[in-house]
Each structure stands twice: as structure tokens, then as C-alpha cells.
Amino acid sequence: MGVELPGGGTSARTGGILGAGSPTFLTTKVDYVVNWARRSSLWPMPFGTACCAIEMMAAFATDFDLSRFGMERMSFSPRQADVLICAGRVPYKLAPVLRRIWDQMPQPKWCVSMGACASTGGVFDVYSMVQGIDTIVPVDVYVPGCPPRPEGLIYGLMMIQEKVRRETITRHYDLREEDPARVAMPRASEHEIAGLAGPFGNSTRQNQLAGGGEVATTTGSDDLDS
Amino acid sequence: MTQDNVNGLDGVDAGPVPSDAAGSPEAGAPADPSGHPSVAALFDRFSDAVTHHEISAGDEHVVHVLADRNVEILGWLKDDPEHRYDLLRDVTCVDHGGGEPLRVVYQLWSIPHRRALRVRCLLELDALEIDSVTPLWNTANWLEREVYDLFGVTFRGHPDLRRILMPHDYAEGHPLRKDFPLRGRFSRAEQTRRALEQDVDRFYIPAERAVGREPQEVTLAAEPSGDSETEG
Numbered sequence: 001m002g003v004e005l006p007g008g009g010t011s012a013r014t015g016g017i018l019g020a021g022s023p024t025f026l027t028t029k030v031d032y033v034v035n036w037a038r039r040s041s042l043w044p045m046p047f048g049t050a051c052c053a054i055e056m057m058a059a060f061a062t063d064f065d066l067s068r069f070g071m072e073r074m075s076f077s078p079r080q081a082d083v084l085i086c087a088g089r090v091p092y093k094l095a096p097v098l099r100r101i102w103d104q105m106p107q108p109k110w111c112v113s114m115g116a117c118a119s120t121g122g123v124f125d126v127y128s129m130v131q132g133i134d135t136i137v138p139v140d141v142y143v144p145g146c147p148p149r150p151e152g153l154i155y156g157l158m159m160i161q162e163k164v165r166r167e168t169i170t171r172h173y174d175l176r177e178e179d180p181a182r183v184a185m186p187r188a189s190e191h192e193i194a195g196l197a198g199p200f201g202n203s204t205r206q207n208q209l210a211g212g213g214e215v216a217t218t219t220g221s222d223d224l225d226s
Numbered sequence: 227m228t229q230d231n232v233n234g235l236d237g238v239d240a241g242p243v244p245s246d247a248a249g250s251p252e253a254g255a256p257a258d259p260s261g262h263p264s265v266a267a268l269f270d271r272f273s274d275a276v277t278h279h280e281i282s283a284g285d286e287h288v289v290h291v292l293a294d295r296n297v298e299i300l301g302w303l304k305d306d307p308e309h310r311y312d313l314l315r316d317v318t319c320v321d322h323g324g325g326e327p328l329r330v331v332y333q334l335w336s337i338p339h340r341r342a343l344r345v346r347c348l349l350e351l352d353a354l355e356i357d358s359v360t361p362l363w364n365t366a367n368w369l370e371r372e373v374y375d376l377f378g379v380t381f382r383g384h385p386d387l388r389r390i391l392m393p394h395d396y397a398e399g400h401p402l403r404k405d406f407p408l409r410g411r412f413s414r415a416e417q418t419r420r421a422l423e424q425d426v427d428r429f430y431i432p433a434e435r436a437v438g439r440e441p442q443e444v445t446l447a448a449e450p451s452g453d454s455e456t457e458g
Binding site: 092093095096097099100125126127128130131135136184185186188190191193 | 392393398401406407408409410413414415417418419420421422423424425426
């Protein structure tokens with residue numbers, strides 16, 4: 001890949017103190033410290049647009065208290081945030097705002113899609129709604145529910161922490177590179193997004209993907225009889 | 227749809243009425259105008275412009291007026307001391323599909339007389355234009371923008387007729403019309419591409435963006451001298 005690794009090597013094969021193929025004492029310990037620090041102080045950026053945000057607020061409040069997991073501080077500026085929590089439905093008019101907030105967050109960053117609407121569009125399979133924010137931004141954890149209970153969000157965030165714990169700088173070094181040319185571009189391919197517009201929406205598409213037939217790719221009409 | 231539902235709860239037992247049963251825009255049986263003083267006065271004064279009157283949901287008086295005389299009639303309803311409908315509660319629009327004319331609905335409320343009136347104007351689909359009532363009620367400004375955005379009705383004389391809910395460069399039409407497909411006219415991929423191409427900074431016009439950029443002068447009324455003890 002030609003990336004100069006921090007330890008002096010150029011790839012996982014050719015070594016360097018941090019780039020060795022097998023984990024060394026130093027890399028494992030560095031990983032441990034870095035990941036412990038990261039996962040113990042994740043700062044969420046709340047992007048609450050609907051009723052899921054109410055459950056998100058409940059998760060932040062005293063009964064459930066996300067502070068126990070190091071998420072003491074809500075970061076209402078994306079510049080200081082680590083986790084984007086998209087709670088609620090996202091209309092197309094809001095899509096560039098969500099994408100800009102994601103682009104503004106510094107690496108390393110993670111994204112939680114909270115609830116059915118953020119994950120798939122939910123019942124809003126209509127002209128104005130984004131059919132899953134993963135067509136806009138990369139999502140690490142989907143929390144199902146309509147809306148999910150606070151325990152669900154906490155579980156999703158703990159899965160993020162688990163994901164952070166397993167990262168290592170030797171293997172995931174260039175995982176987080178971003179292509180500046182892709183800023184504000186759709187993340188999913190045209191084929192994938194078009195597949196979301198099947199005659200009966202997402203649920204049918206999921207049935208189709210499970211073996212029920214061909215995935216509709218190009219329908220833009222509302223003709224339910226065809 | 228009938229006048230049988232004198233008590234609003236009666237309709238619960240009858241169940242929902244399919245919208246096809248509504249038939250023509252003036253399907254409601256004509257009601258007795260003397261039950262509502264404003265309706266009776268409208269029939270007296272604008273007998274050539276008031277085409278229909280019916281009672282909906284028990285006690286909601288609905289008056290149909292000619293669309294090209296809406297400002298004249300609504301202005302009279304607002305300013306006449308006997309009626310004084312000084313609160314415009316809503317401007318909205320109904321499309322029943324099937325090529326029927328659109329109905330622009332004005333929901334009026336008279337604060338002095340505590341009286342409600344609903345005024346409808348029928349607009350044929352090939353002539354969706356009506357005069358703006360923004361000069362009468364400032365409230366109508368955004369409400370008419372909403373009707374324009376979602377139904378495509380052009381309000382003549384509106385000071386700032388732009389889309390208000392949909393993106394300003396939305397190219398798929400007017401979504402609440404019955405002839406608009408549920409998922410829009412473009413493919414999801416095209417919709418997503420267009421959505422991400424929106425310039426967020428252009429959500430507002432320059433005049434709106436200028437608000438707050440420059441320090442605004444707040445002129446306080448001169449404090450009356452020596453009266454500070456009387457406060458609170």
C-alpha cells in the first residue's frame with residue numbers, strides 16, 4: 001500500500017516495529033492503551049430528529065446514565081465528537097446536513113443508526129425519506145426498534161466499545177482514510193439505492209434478498225399492479 | 227357526508243365513508259343558511275358569488291365562494307363589524323383526485339364573536355391560480371407558501387411565493403397532489419444524489435441570512451422617571 005507505518009515499515013509484511021506481521025509486545029500494549037482511552041471516553045454527537053431522540057435523551061438521563069460508559073459529555077459540535085448517533089427519520093432535505101456533520105467529525109469516528117427509520121426508512125417508504133442512512137454515511141451499529149428502549153441504545157454503544165477494543169493500529173491503520181473526492185457523495189452504489197425502491201419497499205426487498213426472487217432495481221413508479 | 231350526523235359521535239357507529247362517496251364537490255346537502263349569521267349575511271350580500279353552503283361534522287358551516295372573488299368576500303368577512311373574522315386559523319387545500327377541482331380552504335375564526343366559518347374556493351386543475359389573502363392576514367404568507375409547495379396553487383400577489391417545506395430546487399412536482407406517485411418521480415438513487423447535491427447554505431435567501439449578521443439596534447422606550455417603585 002505504500003503507506004509509511006508509524007514503526008518504520010511499509011506494510012504488515014515487511015515489518016517495522018509496529019508493522020510486524022505478528023503482534024509485538026509494543027503494538028499490543030499500545031493498542032491496549034489507545035483503545036482503552038478511546039472506548040472509555042467516546043463523545044456522542046446526538047443527531048436526534050424524531051421520537052427515537054426521546055429514548056436517546058432517556059438513555060442520557062439519570063435512570064440509564066450513559067455517563068457510566070464514558071459518554072459523560074454530549075458533543076453538540078461535530079468537531080469534538082467520536083460517535084454519531086442518528087436517532088430518527090431523515091428526510092432528503094436533511095441528508096446533506098447529516099452528511100456534512102459526518103464529514104466534519106474527525107477520525108476516528110463511528111456511527112450508530114438508532115431505530116427503524118434511520119436504519120431502513122421504516123414505514124416512511126415515501127417520496128421524502130432517506131431509505132436508510134447507510135446510503136449517506138457508513139454505519140457501524142444498527143439498533144433495531146421503533147423506537148428502541150434506552151437499554152437497546154446502550155447495548156449498541158457497548159458494541160461500538162467492543163469494536164474499538166478489537167482495533168489494532170497494525171491492521172486498521174489505513175481503514176479510516178477518507179477520499180476527499182467522495183465528500184458529500186452517496187455512499188451506497190446506485191444499484192443498491194435503487195434496490196430500496198421495490199414495489200412494496202424495503203420489507204419486500206429483504207424478502208427477495210432472502211431468496212424470494214429478483215431484486216427490483218430500477219422502479220421509480222408507484223404502480224402496484226405491475 | 228349527510229346531515230344525519232347531528233351529534234358528532236353518531237358517525238363513529240356508521241364507520242368511515244369512502245372518499246368516492248363524496249362525489250361532486252358540492253355533494254353535501256344544502257343546509258339552512260339561517261343557522262349561522264355570517265352565512266345568511268353572505269347569501270344576502272354576495273348572492274352571485276356564494277355557490278353552496280353545507281354543514282359538516284355536526285356544526286361546521288362550510289361556504290363555497292367563487293375563486294376569483296375570494297379576496298373581496300374574505301376581506302368583507304374580516305372587516306365587517308358584524309362578523310370580524312380577524313383570525314385566519316388555516317389555509318389549506320384538498321385534492322380529491324379523479325380530475326375534480328382542488329379546494330382551497332380558509333378556516334376562519336372570529337375572536338369577538340367566537341364564531342367559526344370555513345370558506346372553500348374550487349380551482350379547476352388547469353387554472354390553479356387564486357388571489358393571495360396575505361394583505362388581509364399576514365398569517366397567510368407561510369400557509370399559502372405551503373399550499374403552493376405541496377399542491378402547486380399559484381397565489382397572485384403573494385409577496386414571497388417560494389417552496390417552504392420541500393427543497394428549494396425540488397424538481398419532482400407537488401407531492402400532495404393525487405397524481406403524484408407515492409415514492410416520487412425519480413429513482414431512489416437519483417433522489418439521493420440530488421439530495422446530497424443540495425447546497426445547505428442556500429436553504430435561506432440572502433435576506434434571511436443577513437439577519438443576525440449585523441448588530442441590531444434595540445431602541446428601548448425612555449424610562450419614565452420616578453415610577454420605578456410602582457413596578458412589581
